[in-house]
Amino acid sequence: MNRPDHNTYREWLNLEVDGSLPRQHQAQLDQHLVTCSACRSEKEALLALEGVLKRSRAEVRPGFRHQVLSSLPPASWESRSPRTWSFPAAACLLLAVAAAVLMGGGAAGGSSALSTVAAVAGMFQATLLAGAGLLAATWKGLGLLFEQVIASPVSLGVFGVFVLCVNLLLISLLRRRRPALQDSPREAASRDQGGSGR
Amino acid sequence: MTRGAEQPTDEELVAAVLSGDRDLFGDLVDRYQGRLVNYLFRLLRNVDDAHDLAQEVLVKVYQVLDRYDPQYKFSTWLFRVAQNAAIDQIRRRRLKVVSLRQDDDEGGGEGRDWDLPSPERGPYGEMRNQERSDAIQEAIDSLPWEYRELILLRHFGELPYEEIAQLKQMPLGTVKNKLFRGRQMLKDKLQDFLTD
Numbered sequence: 001m002n003r004p005d006h007n008t009y010r011e012w013l014n015l016e017v018d019g020s021l022p023r024q025h026q027a028q029l030d031q032h033l034v035t036c037s038a039c040r041s042e043k044e045a046l047l048a049l050e051g052v053l054k055r056s057r058a059e060v061r062p063g064f065r066h067q068v069l070s071s072l073p074p075a076s077w078e079s080r081s082p083r084t085w086s087f088p089a090a091a092c093l094l095l096a097v098a099a100a101v102l103m104g105g106g107a108a109g110g111s112s113a114l115s116t117v118a119a120v121a122g123m124f125q126a127t128l129l130a131g132a133g134l135l136a137a138t139w140k141g142l143g144l145l146f147e148q149v150i151a152s153p154v155s156l157g158v159f160g161v162f163v164l165c166v167n168l169l170l171i172s173l174l175r176r177r178r179p180a181l182q183d184s185p186r187e188a189a190s191r192d193q194g195g196s197g198r
Numbered sequence: 199m200t201r202g203a204e205q206p207t208d209e210e211l212v213a214a215v216l217s218g219d220r221d222l223f224g225d226l227v228d229r230y231q232g233r234l235v236n237y238l239f240r241l242l243r244n245v246d247d248a249h250d251l252a253q254e255v256l257v258k259v260y261q262v263l264d265r266y267d268p269q270y271k272f273s274t275w276l277f278r279v280a281q282n283a284a285i286d287q288i289r290r291r292r293l294k295v296v297s298l299r300q301d302d303d304e305g306g307g308e309g310r311d312w313d314l315p316s317p318e319r320g321p322y323g324e325m326r327n328q329e330r331s332d333a334i335q336e337a338i339d340s341l342p343w344e345y346r347e348l349i350l351l352r353h354f355g356e357l358p359y360e361e362i363a364q365l366k367q368m369p370l371g372t373v374k375n376k377l378f379r380g381r382q383m384l385k386d387k388l389q390d391f392l393t394d
Contacts, residue, residue: 014374018359020358045385046381046385049385049388049392052330052334053334055327055330056330058236065224067253068227068253071253072223072257072260073257075262077264078218078220086218
């Protein structure tokens with residue numbers, strides 16, 4: 001069996017301190033440590049280093065977890081998660097069941113289950129059409145309003161001033177946020193200073 | 199439930215968060231906050247900046263959680279995001295230092311080591327700790343970057359060798375070798391503190 005050299009033992013010591021030394025080398029290393037005082041003190045130094053680094057760790061600020069959780073913005077994937085859809089889906093199902101019960105009870109005896117299902121489907125169709133109609137009417141209404149605005153020069157002027165004010169407001173808001181981002185333009189400048197900056 | 203006593207893995211927690219249990223992200227925060235803050239602290243040399251950046255990183259990770267690929271370890275992914283964020287911040291700081299030094303030069307003042315905060319000296323009992331902490335920081339900072347990043351990932355991020363290899367896209371043997379050398383350098387520099 002080949003005996004590992006001293007450097008190998010030192011590498012093994014590092015792995016041992018990290019808990020990554022393969023089991024088959026452990027016995028060999030232990031045996032070597034009995035006879036080699038240099039490796040024993042190397043192991044002590046490595047353990048001491050580990051301890052010093054551990055003791056130098058900073059404490060996490062109290063309330064950090066809460067701070068992180070309360071600052072989580074809604075992520076785009078959240079709208080796709082099943083839990084987001086489960087409540088509306090359950091409400092629709094409940095509505096459908098209630099409608100089927102009511103319609104089935106109203107048409108005593110004569111009508112079949114099929115016609116009840118068709119009636120419930122018809123109700124949902126009507127709801128969808130009403131929703132689509134409302135949406136179209138809203139856009140149509142906005143279109144009419146815009147038509148009226150651009151019809152006369154006075155209202156067009158008022159509208160222009162309004163748009164200008166909104167723009168100024170947005171610009172002032174953007175400029176207020178600027179300090180947090182002000183480093184990015186410097187990146188370009190740094191490229192020029194790259195060599196001299198060091 | 200048979201698995202009652204078992205802790206869910208990171209990957210299971212991510213799956214649960216993605217399926218709508220937002221609060222479970224808190225468990226991931228609990229698991230990684232200490233390691234993340236300490237890793238960033240040693241990179242940025244400022245504990246407040248480390249907290250701020252750790253929070254930023256966790257928020258960023260949450261926002262793109264659906265892009266997490268479970269074939270890799272969550273910790274590898276988290277520390278990759280953290281490392282990139284820290285490097286960006288260090289780069290930005292350097293620009294500020296360059297800019298401040300230029301201002302000083304123009305004003306005839308002395309160049310300042312802007313990015314090294316002057317350590318706050320507490321009561322006498324804490325002085326030794328502070329001294330040790332500063333010495334550790336100095337020793338870490340003096341390591342060449344290729345060793346420093348691995349030492350930080352191992353000792354402060356507490357990542358196993360395999361994950362470091364995956365994160366840095368290095369062969370496992372190279373990681374072991376660099377950590378070995380990095381530790382030797384660190385040990386030599388911190389000799390005075392190892393005998394305490």
